[in-house]
Amino acid sequence: MQLDFSFIGSAFWQLLGAIPTTLSITVVSVTAGLIIGAITAMLRMYQVPVLAQISSAYVTFIRGTPMLTHLLLIYFGLPVLIDGISQQLGWSFRSVDIPMIGFAYISFSITAGAYMSEVVRAGILAVDRGQVEAAQSVGMTTFQSLRRIIFPQALAAALPNLANSVIGMLHGSTLAFAVSVVDINAKAQIVASTNWKFFEAYLAAALIFWGLTILIERVAAGIEKRVGAYNRGGVS
Amino acid sequence: MIALNQISKSFGRHQVLENISLTVNTGEVVVILGPSGSGKTTLLRCVNYLEKPGSGEIAVGDFKVNCAQARRSDILQLRRKTAMVFQQYNLFRHKTALENVMEALLVVKKISFAEARKRSVALLEKVGLGAKLDEYPSRLSGGQQQRVGIARALALEPEVILFDEPTSALDPELVGEVLEVIRSIAREGITMIVVTHEMGFARDVANRVVFMDGGVIVEEGTPDDVFQRPKEERTKQFLRRITPEANYTI
Amino acid sequence: MGAPFDISYVFSFLPKLLDTLGVTLMIVAGSLLNGILAGFLVALPRMYKIPVLRTLAGIYLSFFRGTPILIQLFLFYYGLPEILKLVGLDLTRAPVMFFVILTYGLHTGAYAAEMIRASVAAVDRGQVEAAYAAGMTPYQAFSRIVLPQALAIAVPVFSNLVIALLKDTSLAFTLGVMEMTGKAQTLGTLTQHFIETYLALALIYLAISFTLEKLLVVAERHLTRHEIRESRSNSLFRLKKRGSLRTVMADIDIGKGGIR
Numbered sequence: 001m002q003l004d005f006s007f008i009g010s011a012f013w014q015l016l017g018a019i020p021t022t023l024s025i026t027v028v029s030v031t032a033g034l035i036i037g038a039i040t041a042m043l044r045m046y047q048v049p050v051l052a053q054i055s056s057a058y059v060t061f062i063r064g065t066p067m068l069t070h071l072l073l074i075y076f077g078l079p080v081l082i083d084g085i086s087q088q089l090g091w092s093f094r095s096v097d098i099p100m101i102g103f104a105y106i107s108f109s110i111t112a113g114a115y116m117s118e119v120v121r122a123g124i125l126a127v128d129r130g131q132v133e134a135a136q137s138v139g140m141t142t143f144q145s146l147r148r149i150i151f152p153q154a155l156a157a158a159l160p161n162l163a164n165s166v167i168g169m170l171h172g173s174t175l176a177f178a179v180s181v182v183d184i185n186a187k188a189q190i191v192a193s194t195n196w197k198f199f200e201a202y203l204a205a206a207l208i209f210w211g212l213t214i215l216i217e218r219v220a221a222g223i224e225k226r227v228g229a230y231n232r233g234g235v236s
Numbered sequence: 237m238i239a240l241n242q243i244s245k246s247f248g249r250h251q252v253l254e255n256i257s258l259t260v261n262t263g264e265v266v267v268i269l270g271p272s273g274s275g276k277t278t279l280l281r282c283v284n285y286l287e288k289p290g291s292g293e294i295a296v297g298d299f300k301v302n303c304a305q306a307r308r309s310d311i312l313q314l315r316r317k318t319a320m321v322f323q324q325y326n327l328f329r330h331k332t333a334l335e336n337v338m339e340a341l342l343v344v345k346k347i348s349f350a351e352a353r354k355r356s357v358a359l360l361e362k363v364g365l366g367a368k369l370d371e372y373p374s375r376l377s378g379g380q381q382q383r384v385g386i387a388r389a390l391a392l393e394p395e396v397i398l399f400d401e402p403t404s405a406l407d408p409e410l411v412g413e414v415l416e417v418i419r420s421i422a423r424e425g426i427t428m429i430v431v432t433h434e435m436g437f438a439r440d441v442a443n444r445v446v447f448m449d450g451g452v453i454v455e456e457g458t459p460d461d462v463f464q465r466p467k468e469e470r471t472k473q474f475l476r477r478i479t480p481e482a483n484y485t486i
Numbered sequence: 487m488g489a490p491f492d493i494s495y496v497f498s499f500l501p502k503l504l505d506t507l508g509v510t511l512m513i514v515a516g517s518l519l520n521g522i523l524a525g526f527l528v529a530l531p532r533m534y535k536i537p538v539l540r541t542l543a544g545i546y547l548s549f550f551r552g553t554p555i556l557i558q559l560f561l562f563y564y565g566l567p568e569i570l571k572l573v574g575l576d577l578t579r580a581p582v583m584f585f586v587i588l589t590y591g592l593h594t595g596a597y598a599a600e601m602i603r604a605s606v607a608a609v610d611r612g613q614v615e616a617a618y619a620a621g622m623t624p625y626q627a628f629s630r631i632v633l634p635q636a637l638a639i640a641v642p643v644f645s646n647l648v649i650a651l652l653k654d655t656s657l658a659f660t661l662g663v664m665e666m667t668g669k670a671q672t673l674g675t676l677t678q679h680f681i682e683t684y685l686a687l688a689l690i691y692l693a694i695s696f697t698l699e700k701l702l703v704v705a706e707r708h709l710t711r712h713e714i715r716e717s718r719s720n721s722l723f724r725l726k727k728r729g730s731l732r733t734v735m736a737d738i739d740i741g742k743g744g745i746r
Contacts (some may be wrong), residue, residue, distance in 0.1 A: 003568065017616045064649070064695035065688040066656035066665065073688065076680040080491060171554035175657075198564035206561055212550035220649055282621050316621035326612035330634050330712045340620035372712035392620060427665060 004200050011191050012204040018187035019208065021101070025173040025183065028105045030166050033112025040113065041120035055117070062114030067172050072105035075179050089139075104176040108169065115165050123158025124150060156227045163220030167213050184208055238396050238427065239263045241288060243282055243292035244302070245275075252278045253289070254451045260396065260444075261427040264456040266383050267438040267459075270448035271474060276431045279448070282396050283429065284320050285311045296395050319389035325381040327373040333360060334369040337391050345392070359387040363417050379410030383417055390421065397421075399430040435478060439463055447471045495682035496689070499673055503686055507694075509665040513586055518648065520591025525598025533603055543599070550596035555589075555654050562589040563661050586658045594651055601647060605640040606632060632703045638709035645702035649695045656691070666690060 040055035062070065081093030088095050127150050135145035174185035182190065184205050192201035238260040245253040252275045252445075259310045268276045281287040282303075283294060289303040296317040309359050322360050327336050337356035341347045360366055363383040382402055389397045402418065403411045415437050422428060422441050432438060438445055439459045446456040447468075455468045466472045528546055531539035548556065550577075563585045567577040600721050617627035659668030670687040674680040 007721040060696075061688075061692060063529055065666070066653040066691060068656045069684055069688045069691065072684045073681065076684065080681065121628075165553075171556075174556040185554065188557075188560075198560065200687040202557055202564060206549075206557050209554055210549060210552040211558060214548070226693045286615050286618060312621060312623060315618060318619075319620035320616070322612060322616060322619075324612050326610070326616035328613060328616065329610075330638065330709075332712075339630070340622070343626050344621040374713050388616075388620070478506055 004197055005199045006199050007195070008204050011188070011197075011201045012207065014191050015184050015187050015201075015204055015208055018182060018184045019039075019212075020179065021176075022170070022173050022183040022212075025101070025104050025108060025176055025181070026166065026170045029112045029169050029173075032105075032109035033116040033165075033169070036109065036113025036144075037116025037120050038106065041124070045118070045121060045124065046078040059114045059117050062111055063118075067102075067108070067111045068175050068178060070111050071107040071175055071178055074110070075103045078103065079107065100179050101176070101181050104173070104181050105181045107178075108172065111172070112165065112169050115168065116162075119158050119161045119165055121152075122161060123154035126157035127153045151208035152227070156224070159224045159227060163216060167216055170212060171209065171214065219221060237293075237297065237334045238283070238429070239293075240283065241293040241295070242281075243279065243294070244290045245278060245282060245287060246290055247326070248434040252451050253282070256451075256453060257294070258446065258453065258456075260427060260429060262395075262427055264443045265422045265428045265430065265441055266444045266446060267442035268429065268431045268446045268448060269433075269435075269438065269462075269474070271452075276448045276449045276450040277400055280320075280400050280429060280431050283396075284318050284398055285314055286320070306360070316392070316459050317395045319380070319394040319397045321389050321397060321399045321402050323404050325373070325378070325385045325405070327381055327384055327388070329373055331381075332370045332372055333365060333376065333387075336373070336384055337388045340388070341391055356387070356391060359390050360384070363387045363391075377410060378406045379413045382406065382414045386414075386417055386421070390426075396427040396429060399428060399432065401431050401433065403432065403434060435463075447474065449474070489678040491681055492679065493682070495677070495679045496686045499670075499679075499683050500690065502673060503669055503683075505689070506666050506669040509663065511544050513583075513590060513658055513663070513665060514648070514652050516587040516592050517590035517651060517655075520587060521594025521598045521647075521651075524592055524595025525602050528595060528599035529602040529606075532599070547596045547599060550593050556657050556660065558593055558650060559586070559589050559657060559661060562592075581663050581665055582593055586661060586663055588696040590651065590654065590658075593654070594647065596614055597647055597650075599645045600637075601640055605636040605643070608639050608650050609635045634709070638706070638713075641702055641706040641709060642707050643744070645706075647697055647700070652694060652698070653691065677742060 040058065042060075043051045043055045046052075079098075082095045082098075084095070085091075102208055131149055132145055135149040140148065169197065175182045177186040177189070180186075188201040188205040189198075192198040238258075240256060240258045243253055244251070252429075256275075256279060258266075258400060266433065268279065270276045276419040278287055282289045285306070286408055288306075290305050294301045294303065294314065296314060299313060299317060301314050306314075325374055327333075328339060331339060334353070338349075338352045341352035342349065345352075357366070357369065363386055365380060365383055365387070366385075368376060368380060373384070376384065384401075385396075389444070399418065403414050406414060411434070415434060418428075419437070419441050429440070430438075442459050444456060445459050445462040447454045447462060447466075447470075449470050455462060455466065455471045462471065463475065466475060528543040530536075531543050563582070564590075566585065567580075570577050580644045613631050613635065614627050618624075622630070641663065655665060657666040658665050664669075664672075666687060670683045676684040677683070
């Protein structure tokens, strides 16, 4: 069997149609993940009783188990939970009303939240204590010092980790095939099954992911350059 | 005897050393002074080949290296005849004080463990750290770390010890203990080349003072000559600027 | 969907899943070995700036870090036999496990290479200078001074790498390997107790991750006994100690957080 170059091309065009699905899963999970992550990171850093422990357990569990298990647990577990509550309260909402991609959104957001929690925490810890003291010394309130001094510096410190998490979620979105969502990966399988040219189809899929990843890296590097301008030079 | 002959060195298009020749006799203490960027540290690092000189000749004892065609074995041999005390101490972070001193004895000189240990303990006691043998560098003060650095250099029994601003990174109150150790080994007749900003120390310990500026040796002579009766205008300017500092150092 | 939830199934599934733990661990160990080897092969030309090889290493890194492991698995499984057929090698009868370990190995290699490069780069330049000044050969300076310190710096990154690899192996079932996740799917389909199987599965992964992490923390303690340990303070913003290993780690980011 010869490598069919023209099929790589035609597979590539067909796969492009699945990019929005892949990107929407990535964007939703990263955005929701950031919110969950920021909240749990704060709960843990301020050591809020009970909530801090729950946050820690959540982060430990998610980071210690594969993303696929989160998806499968949500896919099978959430309907039982929802239908149970619905029935109790007499709602008409049933789990079958949730579209397949909804499970991917929910599950991947929960996954991303745990990783983002670490990203946020590391970013804030990277800010020198002297910066807080300096902010307080000129009379800023805690909120002011957080918003004007700590967050901008923490963001600069967290950017590389953040970019990696976004790439991780982009790549992780390929797991959506497990709940029958047709993303780039699942589309490659479908495209190939008609003529059995799996290699060509996955090559095209790999090229798309490679391109998207490089794009994210470039954008992150660009932002980093602007945000981290104050940090340039001086060390060596 | 150390003889540097026509040493030149440039970083890119910027020439840092221009045909420097300097002879240091056995047992002599030579202090190199000069403003920052004058090339004094680079010169010192060239003697140890941590910087590769562009051209010139380095002789230590009867061993001679032509810098334009130095082979790796030449460089290694040159380094084994010299020792360096660094501004930032550069103690091996994963080794204790004792292990730092022993390391080169075991690996480079290939001395037996028992003998290396005996010698190293003696050297650490000499620099006043007999009680800190098993401490890691991260647990020592800057002054203590630098004294370990000196013991490490002494252990090699080199023909010359090169001191690269050994007290510049230290808190002022720790400078004294390090200078005292250097002074005491100077009295034992160990050959030294010292780059420093400690004028009092230079006046006190040096047999000869060399003043460098702009990559050349401007003036050299006894401490009295250079400090009291400088001949060159550049030397006078430099001394005027740093003299106030010299009043409160030892 | 499925049978009603019954917690007792979780416990009865645990031993059944543990039967296939060996397969999972074999993939992890085999890939790790391959990965570290590949990592060194790729890191060296980059550290010593060897032309051509360095560019090839760069492309390798970019590809394996730029595409999902799932795609890589399919790509190698379907593609490698076809490519090797061109040079007359027949892989059509090679066991699936061969492709799985090869792919995970190459994937891990890309991250291991960055780990190696960054850890070596994080060792202070003055350490090498001091070694040279004492008359050590470049080999002695590397093996006695740089490597032990780089190793200590690398442990936390290595820890993340191994755990990420463990979690990634949950995708091997897509090629038909009967490891823990594959077994869980079979059990789920068989009994219709999906939630319980996946709960049991997650618990096992969690236990292994936890154990691995604890083991590597012990290793790290041992390798960094020369560093002052940062005491865990209760304040929100801990003081950053200059030159501490944890600070160094913050600067090393090989990008393998372990998502997936």
